[in-house]
Amino acid sequence: MTTTAPATAEARLRTLLRQDAAACAAFGLLMTAGFALVDPLLGLGPAWAVPLGVYLLGCAVALALVAGYPVLVRGQVIGVVVNNAVAAAALxxxxxxxxxxxxxxxxxxxxxxxxxxxxxxxxxxxxxxRLA
Structure with a gap:
């Protein structure tokens, strides 16, 4: 069975969204559960680390939901891109x-x-x- 180019592009995007979700989840867990470990290293402090971690965990859930839809929705992916742009600027x-x-x-x-x-x-x- 051969795959079509759009299906392959959608599969790559879905994988990318899942990788983004995994990165958010990992860093979010580190900031929330491990803030005492990272505070001396980063100087972020729990007042910043914990809310950042909670935000990242929420992003991870949202990304996993978007990636898990049977058919990716372009508007949702654009929302992910906008969120990432704002988050990058803040960081x-x-x-x-x-x-x-x-x-x-x-x-x-x-x-x-x-x-x-x-x-x-x-x-x-x-x-x-590449999405319809």
Missing amino acids: AALPFTGLVDLTVAGVVVMLGGAALVVLFAVLEAAGAK
Whole structure:
């Protein structure tokens, strides 16, 4: 049996959404359940780490739901891309706001996280273009 190009593109997008969900879940768990471990390393503090972690866990659930639909809905994927763009901007800006006294590692993690989220957004946007 051969697969059509759109079906293959949708399968790749679905896999990408699931990878995004897994990354959000992993980082969200680390920020919520492991905030005491990451606080000295990042300087984020529980007042920032826990809400960030809860937000990421919610994103993970939403991404898993979008990826699990029988047929991917373009509008939902675009919503994921918009959310990722806003999240990336927030992660990139946070080290420079003075709101949090991040360590050097904290700055690197925030900027690296922003770069990863931008990568997901760009790839998911490309995948959304291929949806009907």
